[in-house]
Amino acid sequence: MTATGSDPMRIVHGECVAEMAKLPDKSVDLIFADPPYNLQLGGGLRRPEGSEVDAVDDEWDRFDSFAAYDEFSRSWLGEARRILKDTGSLWVIGSYHNIFRVGATLQDLGYWILNDIIWRKTNPMPNFKGTRFTNAHETLIWCAKSEQARYRFNYHAMKALNDDLQMRSDWSIPLCTGAEREKLNGRKAHPTQKPEELLYRVLLACSEPGDLVLDPFLGSGTTGAVAKRLGRRFMGIEREETYIGVARSRIERARQVELDALEISRGRRAQPRVPFGALLETGLIRPGTPLWDARRRFEARVRADGSILHGKEAGSIHKIGAQVQNAPSCNGWTFWHMEEAGSLMPLDALRQRYRDQQQTG
Amino acid sequence: MTATGSDPMRIVHGECVAEMAKLPDKSVDLIFADPPYNLQLGGGLRRPEGSEVDAVDDEWDRFDSFAAYDEFSRSWLGEARRILKDTGSLWVIGSYHNIFRVGATLQDLGYWILNDIIWRKTNPMPNFKGTRFTNAHETLIWCAKSEQARYRFNYHAMKALNDDLQMRSDWSIPLCTGAEREKLNGRKAHPTQKPEELLYRVLLACSEPGDLVLDPFLGSGTTGAVAKRLGRRFMGIEREETYIGVARSRIERARQVELDALEISRGRRAQPRVPFGALLETGLIRPGTPLWDARRRFEARVRADGSILHGKEAGSIHKIGAQVQNAPSCNGWTFWHMEEAGSLMPLDALRQRYRDQQQTG
DNA sequence: TGGTTTTATGAATCTTTTA
DNA sequence: CTAAAAGATTCATAAAACC
Numbered sequence: 001m002t003a004t005g006s007d008p009m010r011i012v013h014g015e016c017v018a019e020m021a022k023l024p025d026k027s028v029d030l031i032f033a034d035p036p037y038n039l040q041l042g043g044g045l046r047r048p049e050g051s052e053v054d055a056v057d058d059e060w061d062r063f064d065s066f067a068a069y070d071e072f073s074r075s076w077l078g079e080a081r082r083i084l085k086d087t088g089s090l091w092v093i094g095s096y097h098n099i100f101r102v103g104a105t106l107q108d109l110g111y112w113i114l115n116d117i118i119w120r121k122t123n124p125m126p127n128f129k130g131t132r133f134t135n136a137h138e139t140l141i142w143c144a145k146s147e148q149a150r151y152r153f154n155y156h157a158m159k160a161l162n163d164d165l166q167m168r169s170d171w172s173i174p175l176c177t178g179a180e181r182e183k184l185n186g187r188k189a190h191p192t193q194k195p196e197e198l199l200y201r202v203l204l205a206c207s208e209p210g211d212l213v214l215d216p217f218l219g220s221g222t223t224g225a226v227a228k229r230l231g232r233r234f235m236g237i238e239r240e241e242t243y244i245g246v247a248r249s250r251i252e253r254a255r256q257v258e259l260d261a262l263e264i265s266r267g268r269r270a271q272p273r274v275p276f277g278a279l280l281e282t283g284l285i286r287p288g289t290p291l292w293d294a295r296r297r298f299e300a301r302v303r304a305d306g307s308i309l310h311g312k313e314a315g316s317i318h319k320i321g322a323q324v325q326n327a328p329s330c331n332g333w334t335f336w337h338m339e340e341a342g343s344l345m346p347l348d349a350l351r352q353r354y355r356d357q358q359q360t361g
Numbered sequence: 362m363t364a365t366g367s368d369p370m371r372i373v374h375g376e377c378v379a380e381m382a383k384l385p386d387k388s389v390d391l392i393f394a395d396p397p398y399n400l401q402l403g404g405g406l407r408r409p410e411g412s413e414v415d416a417v418d419d420e421w422d423r424f425d426s427f428a429a430y431d432e433f434s435r436s437w438l439g440e441a442r443r444i445l446k447d448t449g450s451l452w453v454i455g456s457y458h459n460i461f462r463v464g465a466t467l468q469d470l471g472y473w474i475l476n477d478i479i480w481r482k483t484n485p486m487p488n489f490k491g492t493r494f495t496n497a498h499e500t501l502i503w504c505a506k507s508e509q510a511r512y513r514f515n516y517h518a519m520k521a522l523n524d525d526l527q528m529r530s531d532w533s534i535p536l537c538t539g540a541e542r543e544k545l546n547g548r549k550a551h552p553t554q555k556p557e558e559l560l561y562r563v564l565l566a567c568s569e570p571g572d573l574v575l576d577p578f579l580g581s582g583t584t585g586a587v588a589k590r591l592g593r594r595f596m597g598i599e600r601e602e603t604y605i606g607v608a609r610s611r612i613e614r615a616r617q618v619e620l621d622a623l624e625i626s627r628g629r630r631a632q633p634r635v636p637f638g639a640l641l642e643t644g645l646i647r648p649g650t651p652l653w654d655a656r657r658r659f660e661a662r663v664r665a666d667g668s669i670l671h672g673k674e675a676g677s678i679h680k681i682g683a684q685v686q687n688a689p690s691c692n693g694w695t696f697w698h699m700e701e702a703g704s705l706m707p708l709d710a711l712r713q714r715y716r717d718q719q720q721t722g
Numbered sequence: 723t724g725g726t727t728t729t730a731t732g733a734a735t736c737t738t739t740t741a
Numbered sequence: 742c743t744a745a746a747a748g749a750t751t752c753a754t755a756a757a758a759c760c
Contacts, residue, residue: 037733045736048750050688056733066468096477096502097735100468103461107427115494116457118479120531121732123753127527129736130516130628130750133476136529138733139500141457155491166488168497170481170531175732178755192733272533277522281534281558287622304591304618305518305565305625314626316525358483358535474735508735516750527751629749630738636747679747692748 008233009224009251013244016216016237020079028083028235029152029211031090032202032223034194035076036061038069038098047128056191060239066101073105076216081109081145083214089114089151089206093140093194103141111143114151118170119198123177142206151206158205167205173197182220182246189246190220199226207232221247225254272358274351276317276332277306282357284350291317291336292344298324300336308336317347369594370585370612374605377577380598381440389444389596390513390572392451393563393584395555396437398430398459430459434466437577442470442506444575450475450512450567454501454555464502472504475512479531480559484538503567512567518625519566528566534558543581543607550607551581560587568593570623582608586615592623633719635712637678637693638667643718645711652678652697653705659685661697669697678708 012019039061045053063069080090090111092102106113117140124136144151158167173195180196182189199222207213209231215223218236220243227234228251236251238244279285280302287304300310300320307314310324317332325335333351337344373380441451451472453463468474478501485497505512519528534556541557543550560583568574570592576584579597581604588595589612597612599605640646641663648665661671661681668675671685678693686696694712698705 038735039733040735041733042735045734046689046750047731050686050690051730053734053736054731061733066465095733095735096464096474097733099477100461100464100474100502103457104465107461113457113461115496116460116500117494118481118498118531120479120481121753123732124529125732125734126751126753127734127736128751129734130527131514131736132734133478133503133519134527134529134752135476135734137479137531139477141461142494153492158494166491166495168485168495170479170498174754177732177753181732188732273524275522275524275526277524278558280522281561283557286618288619302622303521303625304623305515305521306524307521307626309624314624316521319525358533511738634739634747677747690746690748692750694748 009228010235011218011221011224011244011248011251012235012237013239013241014237015239017075017079019237020076020083020214020216023083025082026085027212028214029085029088030203030207030213030232031080031084031088032199032213032215033076033080033090033092034192034215034217034219035073035092035094035098035102036063036217037095038063039095040097045128053125053128054188054191058191069098070101070105073102074109077102077105077109077111080214080216081111084145086145086149087152089142089144089153091140091142091202091206093119093138095135095138099139099141106141106143110146112145112147112149113141113143114153115142115169116140117142120170120172122172122174124175140202152208154205154208158201161201161204167201171198171201176222182250184242184246190243193220194222196222196226196229199223200230203227203230203232218247219243221250224251228254229257231256272355274354275306276347279347279350279354280304280306282354284354284357285338285347289338291338291347293321293324293335294337294344294346296344300324370589371596372579372582372585372605372609372612373596373598374600374602375598376600377598378436378440381437381444381575381577384444386443387446388573389575390446390449391564391568391574391593392441392445392449393560393574393576394437394441394451394453395553395576395578395580396434396453396455396459396463397578398455427462431462431466434463435470438463438466438470438472441575441577442472445506447506447510448513450503450505450514452501452503452563452567454480454499456496456499460500460502467502467504471507473506473508473510474502474504475514476503476530477501478503481531481533483533483535485536501563513569515566515625517628519562521626522562522565532559532562537583543611545603545607551604554581555583557583557587557590560584561591564588564591564593565625570620579608580604582611585612589615589617592617592620632716635715636667637708640708640711640715641665641667643715645715646699646708650699652699652708654682654685654696655698655705655707657705661685 039056041055094102119138121136127134176193176195203226212233213227215236218238224234224236289302291300300308302308308320310320317336318330321330321332321335333348334346336347455463480499482497485495488495537554537556564587573594574588576597579599585595585597648663650663652661661669663669669678669681671681678697679691682691682693682696694709695707697708
């Protein structure tokens, strides 16, 4: 049976390069790949309360060096390019550990990058040790087979999916948790299962019903499940037998549905939250500015990092506002005021000014 | 005059590699770089031997220009690494055209990536032809000099700037427009002027007042203007004479905020270490005092040497705290409490009292 | 049954100082 | 140098447990 044979949902147990080598030239419409990230984690990481983080320490994610990882990337990306139709495109997802190397390798092989897409996680794991910024996103690279290639892009479908606004390169999508997360003996079946919402967008943007979609690192089978929902043909390659079983039963359970399935995740039009610090960064308020409450009973001063100082106590506008009133909580935006043209203006007015700026630029 | 000389705001007209070569080893605290990435335009790009890279129009040229760009990256990133202090860090900003190559080169040179940061543009230019997703972000890479290097990161200041939530790796910031945009004869003075909000965050996170900040591709001078506002020393290097003039007048106009407003929030790590025994020596706590955890599940007694006794086990507040919870570690300062006025007060409050005494007394 | 509190957990390159 | 001790550190969400 070939990839273009009678089984529209094919799962293959094997090495991705060897299995791709069996496919004819220019036979695949879309490739989505989630290769190992080369995380190389050290010891166990503990949360502040003492519990241990269940990290990725699998054998398949270990490489001896950057050179070894690059060689691995070249081999699977090279074979992928051969079997990709001229109208097809390739997506790869990764993090800062590997994505820069993958991107450079892509370019070296002649792929033409169309966009880099940011999966902005709405609920990422925090940085428990306070040593870095919360690693709150992953990066996807979308590329065509070459600079000249005429690739498929369903522009209007993407625009419709985004309330008739052109779809941007940053996508806010939650982690895969809850009922969607595949379980095996009550534990997560795969350490890095991707949310279906992410794949839904990719497949809807870059393929048609009946197209052949390939995932060379199948894992828990998200790509296959979404391909089936959207009426695409599919081929998935996976090395680990355990994951083959997980993916097979998952894709079996998936049902082709109407395109309204994503409706729920769209309505994100709330007023964006503004941290007080943003007003300092933009110069709407300056470090050193005195703040008062409406009746000028309390005074505090703004510091460069957005905390405010009252006596010897420093903290957020909310925390210090609550403290001076001896109240359990306080809305600093309405409590604190700054002087403007001789009268007091609540910080909330400044916040509105900031939001206006953000919109108009 | 050296970089550490008398002029705190130094602007140099020249090639960045040649000018960096004049600086001593380990002399710079923070480097922010916005290198050219116009692979197609040739103007910013020269091969190592000096010839100019032609426009890209066939496959051979493309490989040639990628190689030339990588060579260019290696040369300036290598020199930057030499002059960077062991506690310093480097930021580079770019887009999908160049950032993957820069990131791979960074790693090859031994830099250690700490985060990739997404500048999410609130008002990006749309994709007019409807051929791709709106390119709505740029990527910054933040890295330390090596895996082992202990870099500066003002974690608590970043947290304060974000309303007491850990700062994430995606930053929503508008494009630089309006009054902030530098003009020359009524037209924009520089094609890619970065918003000050972006640099404010970078400098506040990774430097201290008085630190030396270097920008090897000065452009319109945003890094210099923010460095001056925040009381950092600065050196900027720029090849184009026109931009030198723009940046010089801009930095001249910038005003430093008051010194005491530059104070930022510090964590407990920044405060002097207090041995528990010191509280006994000063009489803030007495031998024999009973200690409890917050829920009064465990009790221990203070001994004269600063160890505590729980049952038959004696040890430090940390060791015994870990032992009773059956945890791998424990912060005894926050775990143990003593009774005061009928309620429980954490030892941490007592430690603060001790520190206040040391300051005033 | 319903509302509140507690617990579990997610691709993580996750400490610093002293002996 | 290594080993041990001190001690600093978390956000959003869902499920489970508890009133």
